[in-house]
Amino acid sequence: CVESGMVLEEVCQLVESKDWYFPLDLGARGSCRIGGNVSTNAGGNRVLRYGTTRDLVMGIEVVLPDGTVLNMLRRLIKNNTGLDLKHLFIGTEGRYGIITKVMLRLFPKPERRYSALLAMNNFAQITSLLKFARATMPQLSSFEVMWKNYITVAAEVTGSAVPFDGAYQYYVLVEIEGVDSPRLEEDFQAFLENALEQEHADDAIIPQNIAQSQALWILRDASAESMRARAPYLAFDIGIPLKDMSNFIDEVEEAIAKDYPDIECQLFGHLGDGNLHLTTARMREEDFIPVEELVYQITQRYKGSITAEHGIGVIKKPFLHYSRSEEELKLMEQIRQLLNPDNALNNGRVID
Ligand SMILES: Cc1cc2nc3c(=O)[nH]c(=O)nc-3n(C[C@H](O)[C@H](O)[C@H](O)COP(=O)(O)OP(=O)(O)OC[C@H]3O[C@@H](n4cnc5c(N)ncnc54)[C@H](O)[C@@H]3O)c2cc1C
Structure with a gap:
């Protein structure tokens, strides 16, 4: 069990010093914190084998805005005792409560x-x-x-x-x-x-x-620097069924080339998880919103996700309807009203 403020890399080192393994790994490993990873349900490079952060967390402790402490730090893999409340807080970007402790699911350390x-x-x-x-x-x-x-x-x-x-x-x-x-x-x-x-x-x-x-992994980990080298840019994090990925990319690239011939696309991703990162680089800032609309409209047609792992935050909030139905959005808002009625936590993010 670790405090939510621990940096991911330190968590992994601590676990490995005890001859166990916590497999979450992403480019931001040296700066992101485990509480941030849980609240964004981070994915990263090993989802294919171990799943997303949701699968790597056995329990959490959460504090609600009214001061209620929910201690859900159980060491159970199977627990069918009704609604698994921890999932309300995993991947919901701090809208429903603050994660204070995390019970990690560990694996044998690979040699x-x-x-x-x-x-x-x-x-x-x-x-x-x-x-x-x-x-x-x-x-x-x-x-x-x-x-x-x-x-x-x-x-x-x-x-x-x-x-x-x-x-x-x-x-x-x-x-x-x-x-x-x-x-x-x-x-x-x-x-x-x-x-x-x-x-x-x-x-x-x-x-x-x-x-x-x-040296090979350095190339894969250089995504942030590669985007910045071609600023201004937009970084998309799309979830698309793998069987549709090729058609989706062709359609997006064609549409961008037709209407925005000066934009340079960079593509990479965790394809094993159906997760594509598309950077549209060397942009004009006035094209940001139309290009987002263009990419998300195509994503919607393929029943994809406008963010497979990075989350919604503030910037993607206006586009959430491309991936979620009216009924889903309404229910998410009702849960927010129940747990965070005064909007004291992360107002303006994800949902109203
Ligand atoms: C170079 C780079 C590479 C990346 N690669 C990947 C990748 O491969 N896969 C992937 O999934 N993501 C990736 N990311 C994004 C990454 O998932 C997030 O940056 C990280 O998981 C968030 O952790 P953080 O500590 O930085 O959170 P922050 O950015 O500080 O916070 C993120 C959100 O969570 C909320 N939050 C933070 N802590 C808590 C808490 N304790 N309780 C409740 N809410 C909280 C914040 O209010 C905010 O809304 C990458 C980011 C970078 C910079």
């Missing part, structure tokens, strides 16, 4: 990680690679996709070489983690060989040591 960067030119190869990886490697923990238009900027801002000299359209960073045994390495090698042989990918970079592996 070894292997990563590789695979490259391909057809989007269909990404989905076939994901299916193949899931079927053959239960230790798969990350499946991060970077488009050429993202990885070239990420390489520029981090002073790295562009992998494969940018010869491919898509780059997939896969990682497995597990016990340190020759079997783990052999399984990973076999996966990579078969993936290339069966044309789920056209090329691969296989790091030979931890430093080379970290």
Whole structure:
């Protein structure tokens, strides 16, 4: 159990010092706090294997605006005793109460990680690679996709070489983690060989040591710097069923190119979770709202989410109706009126 103000990286280090593992991992690990992670139901790089923060929290303590303390710090995975109240506070961005303590769900500490960067030119190869990886490697923990238009900027801002000299359209960073045994390495090698042989990918970079592996992750973690290098920009965090992802991207890119030819798109994301990050960069600020409307209207048509993991906050609040029905919004507001009647907590965020 930790205090909600602990920085995520410190939480992970503390847990690992006790020979356990808390798998939440995201670019903001050195600054974000576990209370913030829980209140935004953060996702990150290992959702594919361990789930979102919601799945990594066994219990929480919450203080309501009237001073009521809800102690829900139970160590139970199964507990069918009616409404699981902690979920009212996970992912609702502090609108219903303040999270003060978090009971973490821990896992055995992985002894070894292997990563590789695979490259391909057809989007269909990404989905076939994901299916193949899931079927053959239960230790798969990350499946991060970077488009050429993202990885070239990420390489520029981090002073790295562009992998494969940018010869491919898509780059997939896969990682497995597990016990340190020759079997783990052999399984990973076999996966990579078969993936290339069966044309789920056209090329691969296989790091030979931890430093080379970290160099690949530096590219994936450079999203914030890559956006800032092409400011002014909008950062979209879209949830789309994977089967629709390719059509969705084509439609969005075409619509943007037609009406806003000067905008540069950068694409990357946690594709294993159907989560696409789109940055529309080098914008004119007067185009922000029309471009948001454009992207969210297409998202709505695909029954997607206007924010898969970052949350609504203030900026996305006017667009929430693209992902939630009138009835859902009304119920969320009624719960807010019940728990936070004077709007003392985070007024102006998420819902009225
Ligand atoms: C470089 C970078 C990379 C990122 N990558 C990812 C990613 O891969 N996946 C992902 O999901 N997110 C990602 N994020 C966003 C990240 O999830 C959030 O920034 C983080 O989880 C929020 O934690 P925080 O401490 O920064 O919260 P803050 O930004 O301080 O707060 C976020 C919201 O939660 C509320 N809040 C904070 N603490 C509490 C509390 N104790 N009780 C109730 N409400 C509270 C705040 O009022 C606010 O509304 C990234 C952010 C950055 C900067």
